Amino acid sequence: MKAFVELRGVSKGFDSASGRMNVLEDVNLEVAEGEFVAIVGYSGSGKTTLMSLLAGLIKPDSGSVTVAGKPVLGPGPDRGVVFQNYSLLPWLTVFENIHLAVDQVFAHETPVARRERTERYVQLVNLTHAKDRKPGQLSGGMRQRVSVARALAMDPKVLLLDEPLGALDALTRGTLQTEIERIWQADKKTVVMITNDVDEAVLLADRIIPLSAGPRATLGPAVSVEIERPRDRKALNHHPEFKHVRSRVIEYLLGSAAKRRATREREQPRAVLSDAREVEA
Amino acid sequence: MLKIASSRLWKGLFLPLLGIFFVVGLWALTSSTWAPALPSPARTWEVSKPYILAPFEKRGELDQGILRFTWYSLIRVAKGYSLAILIGTPLGLLLGVSKWFTNSFDPIIQILRPVSPLAWLPLGLVIFQKPEPAGIFTIAMCSMWPTVLNTALGVRSIPQDYLNVARVLQLSRWKTLFRVLLPAALPYMFTGFRLSLGIAWLVIVAAEMLTGAPGVGGFLWQEYNALIYEHIILCIITIGVVGFGLDRVMGLIERRFKSA
Numbered sequence: 001m002k003a004f005v006e007l008r009g010v011s012k013g014f015d016s017a018s019g020r021m022n023v024l025e026d027v028n029l030e031v032a033e034g035e036f037v038a039i040v041g042y043s044g045s046g047k048t049t050l051m052s053l054l055a056g057l058i059k060p061d062s063g064s065v066t067v068a069g070k071p072v073l074g075p076g077p078d079r080g081v082v083f084q085n086y087s088l089l090p091w092l093t094v095f096e097n098i099h100l101a102v103d104q105v106f107a108h109e110t111p112v113a114r115r116e117r118t119e120r121y122v123q124l125v126n127l128t129h130a131k132d133r134k135p136g137q138l139s140g141g142m143r144q145r146v147s148v149a150r151a152l153a154m155d156p157k158v159l160l161l162d163e164p165l166g167a168l169d170a171l172t173r174g175t176l177q178t179e180i181e182r183i184w185q186a187d188k189k190t191v192v193m194i195t196n197d198v199d200e201a202v203l204l205a206d207r208i209i210p211l212s213a214g215p216r217a218t219l220g221p222a223v224s225v226e227i228e229r230p231r232d233r234k235a236l237n238h239h240p241e242f243k244h245v246r247s248r249v250i251e252y253l254l255g256s257a258a259k260r261r262a263t264r265e266r267e268q269p270r271a272v273l274s275d276a277r278e279v280e281a
Numbered sequence: 282m283l284k285i286a287s288s289r290l291w292k293g294l295f296l297p298l299l300g301i302f303f304v305v306g307l308w309a310l311t312s313s314t315w316a317p318a319l320p321s322p323a324r325t326w327e328v329s330k331p332y333i334l335a336p337f338e339k340r341g342e343l344d345q346g347i348l349r350f351t352w353y354s355l356i357r358v359a360k361g362y363s364l365a366i367l368i369g370t371p372l373g374l375l376l377g378v379s380k381w382f383t384n385s386f387d388p389i390i391q392i393l394r395p396v397s398p399l400a401w402l403p404l405g406l407v408i409f410q411k412p413e414p415a416g417i418f419t420i421a422m423c424s425m426w427p428t429v430l431n432t433a434l435g436v437r438s439i440p441q442d443y444l445n446v447a448r449v450l451q452l453s454r455w456k457t458l459f460r461v462l463l464p465a466a467l468p469y470m471f472t473g474f475r476l477s478l479g480i481a482w483l484v485i486v487a488a489e490m491l492t493g494a495p496g497v498g499g500f501l502w503q504e505y506n507a508l509i510y511e512h513i514i515l516c517i518i519t520i521g522v523v524g525f526g527l528d529r530v531m532g533l534i535e536r537r538f539k540s541a
Contacts, residue, residue, distance in 0.1 A: 055445075074448070077450060077451060080449075083445065083446075085442060087442035087443065089443060091465075100450065
């Protein structure tokens with residue numbers, strides 16, 4: 001497998017009251033071109049830090065991040081990011097939010113071509129009827145679609161999805177999952193998606209990589225999802241492969257959390273009681 | 282329906298009028314008892330009548346209708362205020378964007394901020410040698426600070442997400458400024474603009490008093506020297522009403538930008 005997106009021995013820490021704390025430690029990741037990889041982990045385990053490293057918004061303390069053979073030195077439109085909280089500019093309309101990206105990436109095209117390109121992406125996410133509305137007048141699902149359209153409109157080499165559907169209700173989530181799969185099937189872009197929903201990962205990804213519980217989180221063994229596409233959400237629940245993949249990922253995550261608790265008990269015996277209560281609650 | 286309308290009328294009109302009557306009553310009581318030099322409300326109205334009923338008349342340099350004086354003052358305030366905005370906004374942007382700049386200039390700003398207009402005016406006279414620019418200088422120096430500080434606060438409070446978008450898109454510095462920073466900071470900036478305008482109007486009296494320029498403040502000071510105390514009260518009321526009006530207008534503009 002030739003790696004298109006590659007993390008090699010990446011560690012990243014932040015300063016805290018009790019000294020520098022590594023959020024991610026020795027993270028290795030290889031994603032092939034056109035592959036859809038989902039990284040699943042607990043909230044607070046450093047998922048967003050991992051995404052920021054891939055996007056180039058922060059730099060690793062050690063190790064290297066490579067995309068398409070080139071080291072990542074900063075953020076850029078070759079890696080389209082769909083941020084966790086959409087990050088739409090509230091003073092711009094749906095059309096303008098996407099057009100800002102198009103104008104920037106396709107500056108060499110004529111204004112007419114750029115407008116048409118923007119229109120196309122507005123249509124791709126079925127928002128033509130709402131293109132002149134501002135984000136404040138949209139539902140969460142619609143905002144997320146704008147955010148996806150903006151990322152796709154940059155025609156990135158890699159699409160980075162940071163818990164893209166985390167803030168949505170279950171029904172909207174289902175609709176958008178189908179939509180993301182449809183767009184990915186049509187475009188065949190390399191996708192790295194971060195999520196805390198194992199079912200979502202199984203539904204969408206070619207491979208699932210669990211991220212162990214933080215701090216000092218690292219990526220666990222990858223699990224391939226050998227389920228033919230398009231995947232039917234209703235039928236999936238009874239698919240033997242689905243159950244198999246799901247339980248392997250969950251087992252790893254639970255195991256890593258238990259191990260993390262055990263080490264913490266050894267390191268800080270006094271904090272155990274309050275911690276244990278927290279976990280139960 | 283009727284109930285809502287009457288309750289609105291009650292809150293919007295009767296209660297404010299009640300407050301005004303109370304204060305005017307207190308004023309009448311004061312002038313008729315322990316401060317006989319203070320003109321009574323009736324006497325103030327009597328003496329001020331020509332200035333109010335012919336508000337735009339010009340009888341002499343310092344003998345003009347009250348709205349004509351107000352107009353002069355407004356022009357002067359507009360000049361000083363524009364200067365304050367023109368200097369204050371970029372200064373605030375720099376403070377918001379650059380830690381280095383903040384560390385260098387924030388202390389001196391905090392020191393200059395509380396200085397009274399009465400202190401700036403003589404310095405303005407020394408620098409410019411003429412009363413008019415000295416007055417405008419004073420208004421600008423005093424009214425600049427809310428704009429500076431609120432613009433800086435606005436830039437600092439921009440969510441990191443918006444800046445990340447600018448970084449992922451690799452927007453140029455100018456594009457980041459005009460497409461992201463300014464629009465995101467605009468609601469804060471307008472709060473600053475509004476507070477600045479309030480101060481600019483507040484300072485007008487001081488600026489005109491000492492320079493003797495025609496305007497509400499100049500008129501007030503002249504009439505004090507001429508012992509026509511009724512006109513002092515007329516000027517105070519005028520300044521108050523105009524200031525209230527300006528604040529209301531700015532408030533409306535501010536709300537438009539906030540909801541946008």
